[in-house]
Amino acid sequence: MQHLRDRLEAHQVAIYFCTVAVALGLSTQVVGTQRLEGAINPALALMLFVTFLQVPLAELGQAFSRVRFLAALLVTNFALVPLLVAVLVQFLPPDPLIRLGVLMVLLTPCIDYVVTFAHLGRADARLLLAATPTLLIAQMVLLPVYLRLFLGDAAAGLVQLGPFMHAFVWLIAVPLVLAAVVQLWAAKSPVGLRASSVLGLLPVPATALVLFIVILAVVPQLGSAIDAALSVVPVYIAFALAAPLIGWGVSRLFRLDAPAGRAVAFSAGTRNSLVVLPLALVVPGAIPILPAIIVTQTLVELTAELVYVRWLAQFGRKRELVSMAGSGGKKP
Helix, strand or coil, X not given: CXXXXXXXXXXXXXXXXXXXXXXXXXXXXXXXXXXXXXXXXXXXXXXXXXXXXXXXXXXXXHHHHCHHHHHHHHHHHHHHHHXXXXXXXXXXXXXXXXXXXXXXXXXXECCCCHHHHHHHCCCXXXXXXXXXXXXXXXXXXXXXXXXXXXXXXXXXXXXXXXXXXXXXXXXXXXXXXXXXXXXXXXXXXXXXXXHHHXXXXXXXXXXXXXXXXXXXXXXXHCHHHHHHHHHHHHHHHHHHHHHHHHHHXXXXXXXXXXXXXXXXXXXXXXXXXXXXXXXXXXXXXXCCHHHHHHHHHHHXXXXXXXXXXXXXXXXXXXXXXXXXXXXXXXXX
16 A cells, blocks of 8 residues: 555656646536536545645644744745745736735645655655644735735735635644544554555545646636736746745755755745635635636646756755765765
8 A cells, every 4th residue: 555655646746737637628628617616625625634644643743843944934935935925926917816816826835735746856745744734824824914915905805704714624624633533543443544544545636636626617717817827927937936945045044954945945836726726716706817817826836846856856965965974874
């Protein structure tokens, strides 16, 4: 079973791109796929549940004990990345919905497939995984604050508290509690252990399922929003290039080891588009512009991740080699 899980993780990039390609093809040939919109939240809840299940409860405490790592992660994502976004948003069209979509996705750090991409890029993926609940809670608390700062009073009419609370309960609290229950069951019962092992195979398929449903549900609704989506691509590309460098710079400032520094860089460059999409869909007048803006970021980001896996893996490599030499050739 571990072998199958390793194979899924090793080929996840191809799985995600094939999923997107198939979903795009079906969305143009099959009528009525937009009715799948109601399945987005349940699929997200499943994805987050199996993601949280990978985090042993003891490691959540370990994440909080790594104060410098957590501080670097929070400073990067909730102080410096918003400053970068404040600069980039000046190059967007003045349409408030376009700006809202970009802000919603760029101000929220990813808490799902970033973990696996970080693993492929030689980052400390386990440490990043243990920090995902903190990241998700922080962004749900801070996103309304940042939207009001960037958009002023206009944000009050566009973003409502109810959907955020609903998302917190069903996308964070419930999956996290269920993951804890399954871990306790696995610790006390062989049946629970087997069930946990089977569920451990699901993070990649569950993420692919979310991508599949999102594309099928959203693409038929894009219509005239194609021009709006294309107008934000340069901003997304600029963000994808600059954000990891900011994350790596902060990690150096906090004197993190190279794998932890790469984890911060991956987190800086990878955004939470799949989780933010359901929040965007409840904004008055959101369709088709907001879904188009957010799905476009997902497509740009998946391409960027291929670069990150090779590029960020080289960050700090010299320090690692020196450390290995100093420890007799053993990995730190």
